[in-house]
Amino acid sequence: MDINLVLSELQKQNKSVYKNVFNQFYKGMVLYANNFLFDQQTSEDIVQEVFIWLWENAKNIEINTSLKSYLYAMVRNRCLNYLKSIKITDDLNLIDLNSALLLEEDIDNISEDEKAIIYRQILKIVEGFPASMQQIFKLKFVENYKYNEIADELGISVNTVKTQLKRAKLKIGESIPLLLALFLHH
Incomplete structure (x- = not known):
């Protein structure tokens, strides 16, 4: 052409x-x-x-x-x-998910490149969440909202917020422990 x-x-x-x-x-x-x-x-x-x-x-x-x-x-x-x-930066703060959402492992031993890979994997997993769970997750871990602020913003109860975040944590926890294990034990 x-x-x-x-x-x-x-x-x-x-x-x-x-x-x-x-x-x-x-x-x-x-x-x-x-x-x-x-x-x-x-x-x-x-x-x-x-x-x-x-x-x-x-x-x-x-x-x-x-x-x-x-x-x-x-x-x-x-x-x-x-x-x-939308104030997303590549500083990988999401990776610790407010201190060890995923495992009790010490993520300080992971290189920045490895954190970037894990970060991308987490974002792909989050993308697969139902829309409401995805929104709650992003408000909590990207925007750093408190539970009550998320509840107010979305017009839902604090318990619903906590339940959705627990489910999100489980989904992530099921999906990437092997990936983390590869980086943490090399």
């Missing part, structure tokens, strides 16, 4: 070329975004925003790389901006 020809057609607002670009890159871009966000819906939203931006701003775009590189860079930047906007 000749980038200049495609760009020229996009600038003329050629809908069939735009649709072809969308069909060619959409799924891959959503997967790419999801590697940052671990949130399918938000990943889809961000990729759709990129395509809307492309349609609305095609006349002013100058691409010095490939169209694919350009679009993926836009997705990456929007994902990073989104993570900043």
